[in-house]
Amino acid sequence: MEKKTPFYDQHVAAGGKMVPFAGFLMPVQYVGIIEEHRHVRSKVGLFDVSHMGEIEVWGPEALKFVSYVTVNDPAALEVDQVQYSAMCYPDGGIVDDLLVYRFPDHYFLVVNASNLDKDFAWLQEQAKKFNVTLKNTSDDVAQLALQGPQAEPLLAKICDLKLSDMKFYWFKIGKVDGVEMIVSRTGYTGEDGFELYFDKKYAGQIWEALFKAGQEFDLKPSGLGARDSLRLEMKYCLYGNDIDKTTSPLEAGLGWITKLKKEGDFIAKDVLLKQKAEGVKRKLVGFEVEGNAFPRQHYKVFKDGSQVGEVVSGVFSPSVAKGIGTAYVQSEFAKTGTDIQVEIRGKMVPAKVAETPFWKHSSIKK
Amino acid sequence: MNFPKDLKYSATHEWARIEGGIATIGITDFAQGELGDIVFVEMPAIGSKVEMAKPFGTVEAVKAVSDLNAPLSGEVAEINGELEGTPDLVNKDAYGKGWMVKVKLSNPGESAKLMDAEAYEKMEKHGH
Secondary structure: OOEEOOOHHHHHHOOOEEEEEOOEEEEEEOOOHHHHHHHHHHOOEEEEOOOOEEEEEEOOOHHHHHHHHEOOOHHHOOOOEEEEEEEEOOOOOEEEEEEEEEOOOEEEEEEOHHHHHHHHHHHHHHHOOOOOEEEEOHHHEEEEEEEOOOHHHHHHOOEOOOHHHOOOOEEEEEEEOOEEEEEEOOOOOOOOEEEEEEEHHHHHHHHHHHHHHHHHHOOEEOOHHHHHHHHHHOOOOOEOOOEOOOOOOOOOOOHHHOOOOOOOOOOOHHHHHHHHHHOOOEEEEEEEEOOOOOOOOOOEEEEOOEEEEEEEEEEEEOOOOEEEEEEEEEHHHOOOOOEEEEEEOOEEEEEEEEOOOOOOOOOOOO | OOOOOOOEEOOOOEEEEEEOOEEEEEEOHHHHHHHOOEEEEEOOOOOOEEOEOOEEEEEEEOOOEEEEEEOOOEEEEEEOOHHHHOOOHHHHOOOOOOOOEEEEEOOHHHHHHOEOHHHHHHHHHOOO
């Protein structure tokens, strides 16, 4: 039996098509993926992401612990700053990707819904060696993602924070429609926007307040379908497709969050150092397909008749109106511009390793 | 959900409108709703043979691809060229402008194996 998020009734009232996803009934779309996708790129959309997991890390060794279990360096975070990171198994495979929030007295981790139970058990196991306390607050937290170029002026109408001062990947505790919450300038769409974390008892009130304030900005609800096509146009990783326990962050193009020189030990450090020194054998690349053919997960990738990789994510890109995807390919074929072929139902379809992100007109203000 | 009475339905969600030995074929309103925004319909060549319950083309949606199975056997007499530029006609008007192919039937008796609107609707409501 799937769980419902605190916005279930709002989705149904808005015409959301509810599907099971990561143990929740979630809206895959309201009017259509393409329309919702374009609306987020051009105006502003609201996503319910309450399925995501939230874990708090408290205690004197919280920083040391978070640094040990993640590949990025949380010591580099200021209070009110957010970091994209990943947790690895000792063999370098990825447990999950996550956001790390630094509060004055604790860390707040946001993980994938589908991995929450596994992540929490993994973290508890690792925590035995540290003076920390973990709290899984996922069931109490409502989370909304307001995404699109109009997100800031919209939210500014009902938020007491000076949003124009908040940079990408920073957050503040503030009030929205009088309700205290985490207002975080983050997202998974490639557009400017905010993610709001708050007590789920205010779910209905905040949903309504956002749509009321959003009327003049043409705010529309956006489903998981558009969330996926938006993230793929940015080549943002999706756990279960682009990354999993068999892929390392270095293979996945996440070298930029893998801080091998950070202070202290961390899980998989030795394996990742070796990978870095020797070079990875395969890499996650973005590619575009020619014509009316669309890549899908598990399609095979070829170079001159030999299989050199496999598609992990594929979609019709509403922004570039082409089939786009990500694939792991042997490193020698990972260079932008390399001609490859994707086997699509028995046919070898020409494709090219593309420069990513595919979407080059992001409204994110760095 | 819409289930026109004058059509015959396959278990794989195709419909057929049979008129004078020719069947006009498309996918049902339910099928287009499940697939979501359709971005390409791969059609058979005019003159090619299609066989009942065998794939004759594919429908590509943003996130998924699905085979088109022929609800009846015969020879492709016409394809809906409009779908090349506007595949979303299938979403907007599954039983009308979103038709896909016209097939000259080689075995009209096969239509007895298809469902009528009532049976198809029942299958939908009771979960396939």
